[in-house]
Amino acid sequence: MRFLMLNWRDPKNPRAGGAERVSRAFLAALVSRGHQVYWFANAFEGCAPEENVDGIEMVRGGGKGSSIIKAIGWYRFQPRFDLVIDQHHGIPWYAPWWCKTNSIAYIHEVLGPIWNAFYRWPWSAIGRCQERWTHWLYRRVPFWTPSDSTKNALLESGVREVKVIPNGTDTTPLSELESKPLDQPLRLVAVSRLAPNKRVDHAIQVVRILERQGIKARLTIVGTGESASQLKQTAKDYELGDAIVFAGQLTEAEKNEALRDAHILVHTSIREGWGLNVIEANAMGTPAVVYPVAGLVDSTVDGDTGLVAVAEDPKAVADSLVELMRMPEKYQRLRVNAWRRSMTFQWKEVLPQACDWLEEQASRPRRAS
Numbered sequence: 631m632r633f634l635m636l637n638w639r640d641p642k643n644p645r646a647g648g649a650e651r652v653s654r655a656f657l658a659a660l661v662s663r664g665h666q667v668y669w670f671a672n673a674f675e676g677c678a679p680e681e682n683v684d685g686i687e688m689v690r691g692g693g694k695g696s697s698i699i700k701a702i703g704w705y706r707f708q709p710r711f712d713l714v715i716d717q718h719h720g721i722p723w724y725a726p727w728w729c730k731t732n733s734i735a736y737i738h739e740v741l742g743p744i745w746n747a748f749y750r751w752p753w754s755a756i757g758r759c760q761e762r763w764t765h766w767l768y769r770r771v772p773f774w775t776p777s778d779s780t781k782n783a784l785l786e787s788g789v790r791e792v793k794v795i796p797n798g799t800d801t802t803p804l805s806e807l808e809s810k811p812l813d814q815p816l817r818l819v820a821v822s823r824l825a826p827n828k829r830v831d832h833a834i835q836v837v838r839i840l841e842r843q844g845i846k847a848r849l850t851i852v853g854t855g856e857s858a859s860q861l862k863q864t865a866k867d868y869e870l871g872d873a874i875v876f877a878g879q880l881t882e883a884e885k886n887e888a889l890r891d892a893h894i895l896v897h898t899s900i901r902e903g904w905g906l907n908v909i910e911a912n913a914m915g916t917p918a919v920v921y922p923v924a925g926l927v928d929s930t931v932d933g934d935t936g937l938v939a940v941a942e943d944p945k946a947v948a949d950s951l952v953e954l955m956r957m958p959e960k961y962q963r964l965r966v967n968a969w970r971r972s973m974t975f976q977w978k979e980v981l982p983q984a985c986d987w988l989e990e991q992a993s994r995p996r997r998a999s
Contacts, residue, residue, distance in 0.1 A: 635667075642677065653717065746758075810965070851876050903925050909972050
């Protein structure tokens with residue numbers, strides 16, 4: 631079979647993130663089953679127009695406002711595909727109306743309030759309205775998403791068919807858990823692209839609140855992004871000194887070591903498609919305390935593998951941490967449960983069901999040309 635994914639970014643794009651990592655794994659699995667797989671993405675500075683990555687034929691062209699036209703022009707000269715995967719990141723590719731074959735919509739999260747983090751009114755309102763209208767327009771197209779939270783949001787917008795397949799993780803769980811007493815200084819870690827929608831400043835505020843309550847804490851921030859300088863200034867303004875460590879972009883091995891060393895992962899994003907780094911932390915024997923938002927309430931099972939704060943507020947996270955420090959036996963139970971659950975999100979568990987479903991979609995009777 632022939633598969634095509636349309637995505638604004640590919641794994642080699644400097645702005646690639648978790649969505650591209652998991653997409654690459656799914657498509658590489660299709661290649662391993664003997665299928666022809668293509669990925670069309672925006673061009674970026676210094677990129678090759680075409681190259682093969684893990685057996686996936688990468689094709690790049692255009693940028694914001696032009697890549698859809700480039701994709702259509704390229705597509706017209708290709709042998710017919712069995713399935714086109716139209717990956718949405720706020721704005722879709724509108725593939726069902728020009729690909730003339732089977733198509734599905736692949737979406738990690740409904741952006742919703744994330745529009746407000748990047749754009750001022752009225753553009754934020756226009757973006758949110760456009761997103762709702764897009765989902766209604768795609769209501770007859772099968773959707774693929776990693777979480778029940780996103781599924782529910784899509785169903786509320788009128789989408790009729792949504793398949794939930796959780797994201798897998800490249801992080802291999804520890805073979806056994808070593809001792810990690812919950813003592814001071816409390817070692818916290820945040821792993822994230824440093825962007826407005828991730829609200830890493832809230833994690834910094836958590837440390838400030840804990841310090842004011844007499845609890846020593848240290849937060850290691852892993853990642854880079856456009857908000858880095860602003861976040862460093864915030865930490866300086868709060869006079870937190872060595873309590874905040876900006877580790878920057880780490881290798882996978884270094885990131886895993888940071889997750890393994892930490893007592894708790896703190897995640898204060900506006901919302902997520904799934905919360906991949908929660909499962910990565912769990913694999914290293916580290917539970918998470920997260921905001922009660924879409925995606926994070928799916929990757930964290932409240933009271934079982936981690937804690938979901940009662941509100942989207944740094945004090946709520948700090949309160950959860952203080953309470954947990956008073957119950958070391960609960961912390962150890964969360965660690966064990968999180969570690970065991972992470973084993974169910976290994977790629978060997980996730981990829982077969984994803985490939986089976988994608989092949990099923992490709993085998994459907996085709997639209998008329």
